[in-house]
Amino acid sequence: MTFVPQYSAAFEGPIIDNVITIVTRDMKGALDFFNPTEALLPSTDPAFLADFAERSIGTEHGFEFPIFVIGPEENTIAEAEDESRLGEDIKITMNIGIVDDTSEKAYRRCMKYVRALDAVLRSATKNDYCANMTNGSNVPFGLSKEVSHFYRPLGVNDERTIYFKPATIRLALTFNER
Numbered sequence: 001m002t003f004v005p006q007y008s009a010a011f012e013g014p015i016i017d018n019v020i021t022i023v024t025r026d027m028k029g030a031l032d033f034f035n036p037t038e039a040l041l042p043s044t045d046p047a048f049l050a051d052f053a054e055r056s057i058g059t060e061h062g063f064e065f066p067i068f069v070i071g072p073e074e075n076t077i078a079e080a081e082d083e084s085r086l087g088e089d090i091k092i093t094m095n096i097g098i099v100d101d102t103s104e105k106a107y108r109r110c111m112k113y114v115r116a117l118d119a120v121l122r123s124a125t126k127n128d129y130c131a132n133m134t135n136g137s138n139v140p141f142g143l144s145k146e147v148s149h150f151y152r153p154l155g156v157n158d159e160r161t162i163y164f165k166p167a168t169i170r171l172a173l174t175f176n177e178r
Helices: 012-034 103-123
Strands: 054-057 067-079 086-100 141-151 163-177
Touching: 012 054, 012 067, 012 086, 012 103, 086 103, 103 141, 103 163
Parallel strands: 054 067
Antiparallel strands: 067 086, 086 163, 141 163
């Protein structure tokens, strides 16, 4: 006998894959939209805002910046009392980090990346977040999203020539599934 689940219960894997797809597709466009002057600079100019050089799940792989690291934080799945649907609350954490040659430039650059990433996450549609998530006819519905962020402590090398500024963005998605 073949097991067939009543619900697909998206869990973190498909959501994280879809968020990476969204960020890969839209981040550079958002950076350019909010920072049109920097968008016109050659990519060799220190003020140029490059797309993420690394996108990874769980931990960074190298030392290429800007960096984007995504991972699951929490996932609560509750079945409705009448068993008609599942309600799912997923929280995803995204850590970004940039480098620059002064602390002020690092802060300002990081704020630009946070603004662009926030806009990318808020602008994505239910179809973007729920792509390829179905168990036959069980398509997620009723999506709501919440995006928050906070800045992490500034880092600097011993020579005070490279400043690292990280930030954390949290994405909370809530949706239902029949």
